[in-house]
Amino acid sequence: MRITQKIAEYNDKTHPFYTFEFFPPKTDQGFENLLPRISRLASLEPLAINVTWGAGGSTKERSLELAAITQTQHGIDTILHLTCTNMEQGMVDDALTNAKARGIHNILALRGDPPRGEEYWIPTDPRFTYGVDLVSYIRSSPEFSSEFCVGVAAYPDGHPDRETDDDGELEHLKAKVDAGADFIITQLFYDVDGFLQWMKKVRSKGIQIPIIPGIMPIQTYASFLRMTKLCGTRVPPHLMSDLVLLRHDDQKIKDYGVDLAVKMIKRLTAESDIRGIHLCTLNLEKSVTRVLGSLAWIGGSSKPMNQLIADVPSGPESQFVITPHNATDSATNSLVVSGPIAEGEVGKGELNNAATWDDFPNGRFGDFKSPAYGETDLWGSSIMSRHQTLEQWGHPTTTSDLTNMFLRHLHSKIATTPFSPTPLSLESLIIIQHLERLTRKGWWTVGSQPAINGASSSDEIVGWGPRGGYVYQKPFVEFFADAADLKKIEKKVEEEGYGWVDYFAGNVQGECRTNVPEGGRNAVTWGVFPGQEVTQSTIIERESFLSWKDEAFSIWAEWASFYPPNSQERILLERIRNERWLISIVHHDYMKPSALWTFLVDGETLV
Template sequence: MKLSDKIAQHAGEHPFFTFEFFPPKTDLGFENLLSRVTRLAALHPLAVSVTWGAGGSTKERSLDLASFTQSNGMDTILHLTCTNMMQGTVDEALREAKARGVENILALRGDPPRGEEYWIPTDSRFSHATDLVRYIRSSPEFSSEFCIGVAAYPDGHADHETGEVDELEYLKQKINAGADFIFTQLFYDVNNFIEWVKKVRQKGITVPIIPSIMPLQTYASFLRMTKLAGTRVPPSLMEDLMPIRHDDQLVKDYGVDLAIRMIRKIAAESDIPGVHLSTLNLEVSVIRILEELGWAGGPLHPTNRLIADTTQESASRVITPHCATDSAATILAMSGPQTEGEAGKGELNNAVGWDDFPNGRFGDFKSPAYGNTDQWGSTGLSRKQTLEQWGNPKTVDDLTQIFLLHLQSKIATTPFSPTPLSPESLMIFPHLEKLTRRGWWTICSQPAVNGAPSTDEVLGWGPGDGYVYQKCFVEFFAEREDVDKLEQKVAEAGNGWVHYFAGNVQGECRTNVSEDGRNAVTWGVFPGQEVVQTTIIEKESFITWKDEAFSIWAEWASFYPPDSPERQLLEGIRNRRWLVSIVHHDYIDPDALWTFLFSKEEPLV
């Protein structure tokens, strides 16, 4: 059913709610998400939305997920971006959505054209979301088939330098082109949102406005997401978070309370008909919010009750300078029979009880939350940032200098690390610098930790009164001959303590980890709980990230003119280098990995 019709017919005692999901990057994560979606469906959302990766990068998984939700009785809103789509891809996506019974599309621009003047349009019909709305509405094939939504930005568009007046005019153009409803970008300044709604109405826009609410999960992920979205953060919110920022459980509890207060105020002081809950593929916070609001529609299913009653949940944190995806996995509550699986009988790895905290790139590949959580499908790179921070590299030494400047905090980011070097990585700065000067460009790392208090300002995570542990690992780009030497040294001198993965853009993957092996490299011990494993490195997640990392090299190259020295260098690096991840299992000795890499006997570096 079309969302506009469902909204018009909605006559409940409270505003409606919708859920947003994204397709996980791994097959097992996708499979486990289906169970989570089924449980959340018992709360009776008016509809659910499924995100679409930049340039159609998640096309198949997005369509598969939308097919599942639609066929299981949940009216589905499929996000669809229009830039960087291959010729005919929009038509193909619309036809496939129609074939799956999907009647609602959220029309988005997606990433801005990469490389600007060097970018060759893949389909000249689509440069903005307005173009996509107008195209669907003017198409005899699609015009009557779809209800169309568009995005709006109460805090302004992160990619635009235009003012509010221009943003409202852009929104008006999308509505005039034929849009039926509006989803907003995430926000936390409710007063500003309420005033923004009034301005939208004064502009003559009368379609339903549905605010997106994203509950806080961790302090680090909150900072990253708000920066990415250009979200205005009220000073009072930061004042509340500062004293609890190192206790992930308290931050998550605060996030639930904040969302409840936001929704109640919005419902009382604006004409919104419902709210859109951006779940990040998590369920505990969503269930708690709806229960507290009294919107859960009666007693919860026992499975959801168990999850909702979980007060000491799993927690994790961003552990590396790289944040390409947000994922973590852990179980602290569980219902139903355990089954034997790849991890063995007795391990609490049933997805029923999972609720994951964002945890940087690495997590558990089984997690329903393993993947890209960006709400609108952006990669986060821009040509302006490229030229301002990374200049015009023409040689390998130029690239080495860029990675060194980031380590030395002289530039804020690299294409692989969208934030400054973390305080945790600063603890192993001399080793990272030595590797990078060698030409092994480090992009991800963590020091060994043996029982740091969970309240430690640099290393701590999770609830208070616990202890956290981690094995040292480092990740870098290196030449094939370096991989050969590393592989030989691990075999001769690793003594079972060192595991590695190495892969290239051609699809080759080398490792000394067994096919079903998994390395838990971060875990925590907290009173009254199972041991919590929040970061796991294994083959499927490494390959998933490896493919993404090499696509970043390609995108970086696209910012420079064809046949330029910069593009030739970056494309050559992409085609020639390997991504290497290496971990040492001796977490008692903080220098174990570095001693292995830098030993005087046949040193690698």
């Protein structure tokens, strides 16, 4: 059924409607474990389920498969997101035809993110450059026009890519509506006052179709920072102040996120003509269930914000400084406390704690069996822009230029690299001299962490989890190097590693080389907390490495696209992508801070 028809016919007087959003997991195990999770959430009777679509059709098969399951097996009307830019010729037709065959009648038409080179990007399919083009195409197609109810995205805090004012952004939205859009789903936001003002402007423009606000309960402090940066979301100062106080305890962050979402939804439904909400699940289920329960839409409760903040200890220990993500937002993104784990191996079917075993998303090196593993963006978003590329990364034409760029990031002369969307973290500064030494060798470091042996969980730099615990880390580093250097590293691991050193190496051609046994898993960050089992927050194994490897090499390709075809910059970046290897090395002796670095520099101790 068309979503607009369901909205018009919705007559439940006890509560507004709600929809859930899921993304196709990156791994087969994650996909398998998402299905029972969706089944449990489907029992809450959402009005519809949304399935996202990766930029350029990167998740095409998985998105269509997942949408078919929610539509046919669960009998819930499904809204298939569809991005149109950077799609191969005919892929839009193919996606719409496949959706139609699966009984899907609702599409969220998105521009998506091409490699945003502006001047040098050429649409793969010339029919599609913006979201309005996809709306117009569906509406003008004899085959598809009558089949699909078409929704579009809106950005209450402004579009993260466009430097237009509010009026300009509203004109973009009006154009999509005039082209035939039937409903609107908004990007996530946390400024309710700003949203209500935006709603008035939208209605004053004559846009009267249903608007469904996107609500994303905060899951962890790290994912909150990443998502709001990616989406260009305004964060009210009081909200950030509250989160800074709680940020070392992810359970309190999650509780706060639930309570915040409840308060936002109550205001939105009371102070506007909003009839329902769109809940971004991030493929997790506990928070959205608690939100609906706290609203008394399905039963439940939540601890009030003021009590959460009051629970934070006072005194010198509580005077934290904000600790930014590490350079790759990967292994040192360890703000993860999942509480007691279910009996048996987590992620394997319906265990005692199947709903919550992976309740805290922990970035690139989490558990690859988790449905939430690998979430990095929303609605096919990219983290690059042409302006950022030229301003911070310049015009590299030699490998020396690239080495200098990575060094400038280490020295805080530039805030980002294509592989590191944030400034260098305080934790990385502990090993800065080692990272600098490797980078000068031409091994461009993109991820790392120092050895930590029983630091307090309240430590301002490396601490995480509840207070009163202890945290541990094995040293590891990942970098790009050429094939000759990889051979030297492999030989040294074999001859001098003595079982203490594990590595993974992969290239764009799909080769993977490692000394880790099949099925082997390296827990490189863990914590011991009162009253809880040991928490392993960071795991490096084949599946997670390969997933990140594919992402890393796609970044080289996107970066290259910002420069003209046949330019020196593009030739260099494409050559690097084709020739270099991504290498990840772990040293298991976390009791010796210099162990990894001594091993990597031919026995020379750097500390």
